[in-house]
Amino acid sequence: MAGQGRRTETPGNPYLRGLFAPVREEVDARDLEVxxxxxxxxxxxxxxxxPNPLNIEEPAAYHWFQGPGMVHGVRLRDGRxxxxxWLEVExxxxxxxxxxYEDGPGLLTVHLVRYDRLFAARDSHGPDEVPPRLVRWTVDLVAATVREDGLDERAVEFPRIDPRRETGAHRYGYGVLEPEGGYAGDRARRHLLSPTEPAPGLSQVGVGIVKFDLERGRSETHPFHPDGDVGEAVFVPRAGGSGEDxxxxxxxxxxxxxxxxxxVVLAAxxxxxxxxxxVHLPVRVPVGFHGNWVPDASAVDGMASPSAI
Incomplete structure (x- = not known):
């Protein structure tokens, strides 16, 4: 567990009171009672x-989605x-x-999209003070360290891989290329500061799809219309295919x-x-987030199993 039950309450804001109130200590506990x-x-x-909103500058203006957070976790193993x-990162x-995925004895490799900060104080530069970047964390469980390596300087989000490779070693990854400066940049900052006056140009998430070759340090991009919008790309394995891409x-x-x-269907x-x-839809699909592919039963039967990859 990362926190314990004593609450620190702040009157006036319901998100800082009662069961919403933050905890102030981190706790490591072994052999928990069952x-x-x-x-x-x-x-x-x-x-x-x-959320675990400690040291909030403006308690009256605090919202549940703002401020610091905390992760709580319990390990179940062999009936215990x-x-x-927990390891520290910047x-x-x-x-x-x-x-x-595990990358050798005592080593873990994690690929993720990292923001320096997000949902900070109202006078900050908003969600894209520094646009999101694809990075690699190398976790050394023996040395208890996490090394971070930047993989691409472009603003990207919504990373995906071949779902058959999830939690296993993978070579390729895919992401949405955002407009220069991030999906909204300064436009989002101004919108957050004045939500009743939407900033001009706050209208799109992506302008292209990027394929990352994480083994060779290369990438390939498919740009789309700069005034359009591109959503998350979902990888669908070819029936009978075994290659990762x-x-x-x-x-x-x-x-x-x-x-x-x-x-749009792209060849990976x-x-x-x-x-x-x-496939030309007769309507506009609003800007959104995640999607998945649900194959027909016959298509599932024709796909290569993870053991065959």
Whole structure:
């Protein structure tokens, strides 16, 4: 566990009182008491990220989504409950990891999109004070250290991989290329400061799709219309294919010339090439977040299993 039960309450703001009130101490506990019996095979970690708003400059203006946070976790193993091991990193904000996997004895590799800060005080520069970057964390469990290496200087978000590779070693990753300065940059800052007066140009999340070759340190980009919008790209393996990038990327792309959205299919092995297909929707799909591919049963039967990759 990372925090304990004593609450520090601030009158006046419901998000700082009662069960919403922050805790001030971090706690490591071993061999936690268990009532009943933890099911056999239920081995892993239960993690929950949430707010823990300490030292808020303007308590009356605080909202649940702002300020510092805290992660609480419990490790279940061999019918016992115990604390999780915690390692320190430079303070940052992470919405979306790309993948994480064991990379040798005592080593973990994590690819993720990192913000220096997000949802800071109202007089800060907002969510894109420094645009989000793709980085790699190398976690050394023996030395209890985390090394960070920047992988790309461009602003990217919504990282994805071949889902058959999740929690295992992977070579390729995909992301949404954001407008210069981030998905909103100074426009988002002005909008946050004056939400009743939307800033001009606060209208898009992405302008392209990027394929990262994390093994060779290369990338390939498919740009779309600069006045359009591009959503998260979902990788779909080709039926019968076993290569990590043997498949397609599907994403919604707004076409300003039509005033409507296309479902665009890109070949994952040729991201920079022309789309394999564009499905022309009769409407505009609003800017949004995540998607997934749900294959028909017959398509699932034809896909290579993870053991075959």
């Amino acid at each position: 009532t009943g019996r933890i099911p056999a095979g239920l081995d892993g970690r239960f993690l929950r990220n949430g 409950a115990e604390d999780i091991r 303070p940052c904000f992470v919405f979306h990891p790309m993948n994480a 043997d498949g397609w990327l599907l994403t919604y792309v707004f076409d300003p010339d039509r005033g409507a959205t296309d479902l 092995q040729d991201v920079g090439g022309e789309p394999v297909a564009r």
